[in-house]
Amino acid sequence: MYDFHPYFTNDGSTGLYSPEFNDIYHSASGALTEACEKFIKPSHIDYLLNNYQQIKVLDICYGIGYNTKSLLNYIFEKYDQRFGCPTDYYAQIHTDKAKDILSTNSDTIYTDNHKEQSKTNIGTVYTHNKFAGIIIKAIDNDENLFCLSPFIKTGEKDFAKHNLNIPCDKIHKYLTDSSPADCMKINNLVNYVILDNIVKQFPQIFANKEINSILSDKNLDCFFENDIRGIYRSLNNQDIHISLLRRLNSFLHNIYYRHVSNGYKRRLKGSILNDFILDFKCGDARKIISADSDKYHLIFLDAFTPSKCPCLWSLEFFKLLFEHMEPDGMLLTYSSSAAVRSAMIEAGFFIGNIFSPRENKFIGTAAVKNKTFIKYPLSESDLGLLKTRAGIFYRDPDLNGQNEAIIEQRNFEVKNSNLQSSSEYKRVNNL
Numbered sequence: 001m002y003d004f005h006p007y008f009t010n011d012g013s014t015g016l017y018s019p020e021f022n023d024i025y026h027s028a029s030g031a032l033t034e035a036c037e038k039f040i041k042p043s044h045i046d047y048l049l050n051n052y053q054q055i056k057v058l059d060i061c062y063g064i065g066y067n068t069k070s071l072l073n074y075i076f077e078k079y080d081q082r083f084g085c086p087t088d089y090y091a092q093i094h095t096d097k098a099k100d101i102l103s104t105n106s107d108t109i110y111t112d113n114h115k116e117q118s119k120t121n122i123g124t125v126y127t128h129n130k131f132a133g134i135i136i137k138a139i140d141n142d143e144n145l146f147c148l149s150p151f152i153k154t155g156e157k158d159f160a161k162h163n164l165n166i167p168c169d170k171i172h173k174y175l176t177d178s179s180p181a182d183c184m185k186i187n188n189l190v191n192y193v194i195l196d197n198i199v200k201q202f203p204q205i206f207a208n209k210e211i212n213s214i215l216s217d218k219n220l221d222c223f224f225e226n227d228i229r230g231i232y233r234s235l236n237n238q239d240i241h242i243s244l245l246r247r248l249n250s251f252l253h254n255i256y257y258r259h260v261s262n263g264y265k266r267r268l269k270g271s272i273l274n275d276f277i278l279d280f281k282c283g284d285a286r287k288i289i290s291a292d293s294d295k296y297h298l299i300f301l302d303a304f305t306p307s308k309c310p311c312l313w314s315l316e317f318f319k320l321l322f323e324h325m326e327p328d329g330m331l332l333t334y335s336s337s338a339a340v341r342s343a344m345i346e347a348g349f350f351i352g353n354i355f356s357p358r359e360n361k362f363i364g365t366a367a368v369k370n371k372t373f374i375k376y377p378l379s380e381s382d383l384g385l386l387k388t389r390a391g392i393f394y395r396d397p398d399l400n401g402q403n404e405a406i407i408e409q410r411n412f413e414v415k416n417s418n419l420q421s422s423s424e425y426k427r428v429n430n431l
């Protein structure tokens with residue numbers, strides 16, 4: 001049986017626990033908060049939206065998708081602000097797209113102007129003409145996590161009573177915290193977009209016994225979005241031989257008009273779900289990126305910590321990411337480790353800190369090719385630490401080493417190094 005152990009984190013979003021590592025995938029203080037504060041807010045997404053028609057994003061270690069979802073959520077919210085009055089950018093089309101939607105199995109199409117319209121009176125389908133969209137390539141080596149990602153619940157206010165009995169101190173510490181973080185939620189439209197793409201790219205999801213049994217497990221009920229599960233179930237029960245995907249598109253279209261709040265709908269009016277292209281790639285990130293010819297404006301690196309998964313933090317991996325980044329791109333990660341930072345610099349990046357105004361401290365690293373995007377440069381002491389033994393980076397010369405071997409090689413180098421230790425450096429410099 002697939003190991004799936006969810007718990008609620010302290011902002012009402014769902015986190016995952018790994019019994020294999022006795023560790024958590026997501027910060028117990030708030031999985032969604034973490035994604036927003038470490039990956040979205042510190043990025044230069046507003047600059048990208050203002051300067052590019054098409055933005056390419058690489059989400060390395062997608063997991064259950066918080067970084068991708070937070071980005072989409074942010075962009076959906078921004079739509080109207082970027083383009084101003086809808087008439088500036090909406091081009092009404094009455095022809096091809098409308099016909100396409102009409103030719104699906106759905107009997108009724110919902111639009112902004114009319115609650116319900118018959119097939120013969122579709123009205124207007126909107127699209128906009130300036131923004132060509134976001135392309136997100138999301139990589140993870142666990143297909144089941146991709147498939148579960150659209151269902152994952154956020155925004156649970158009463159989460160303390162739902163938590164399962166997971167033997168992990170990091171989780172319990174936050175469950176007894178008297179001041180929970182602000183409750184955060186991903187709008188379900190984002191989940192619809194993700195489900196749409198998951199079903200297209202992993203049609204085998206319907207026959208996946210593990211996914212189906214997790215989604216129908218009563219004990220796990222509280223961790224899933226009911227609306228999304230409802231869509232999935234109805235699709236699963238239908239005769240899937242005839243144009244399943246077209247029916248899904250039509251279904252999503254209807255759900256969008258029926259269930260999304262008016263305020264949100266106003267902001268999104270004109271957005272066609274296809275503006276957001278998600279390309280899910282299952283496998284080892286090193287192989288997938290080596291075989292990829294695209295360059296990216298944003299790269300999220302959310303691998304397990306360097307001491308557990310060094311293959312995604314090595315010098316060679318950062319060189320690969322450098323090659324795959326646009327000149328004004330930005331890589332963001334939660335890690336501030338000296339070994340990671342020195343590898344980034346050696347690979348050619350300029351690096352800076354990620355600052356959290358909420359916590360009033362630095363919480364990660366941003367790496368760029370264009371220095372002007374660095375908001376919080378490293379301090380003298382940060383830079384000094386990189387020259388100690390702690391700054392000896394992981395090596396993976398052929399980008400196919402095993403994690404254990406990569407760790408062993410680094411330990412050997414650290415042990416035989418003449419460099420100052422980081423603790424000595426801190427003591428001498430009163431840090």
Ligand SMILES: C[S@@+](CC[C@H](N)C(=O)[O-])C[C@H]1O[C@@H](n2cnc3c(N)ncnc32)[C@H](O)[C@@H]1O
Pocket residue numbers: 025026061062063064065066067139140141142145283284285286302303304309311312
């Ligand atoms: C900390 S979790 C990522 C959490 C994720 N960003 C989210 O929002 O849920 C790390 C992820 O790395 C994936 N992973 C581990 N080794 C990998 C590899 N070599 N290539 C691709 N993915 C890997 C795991 O399956 C896991 O989902």
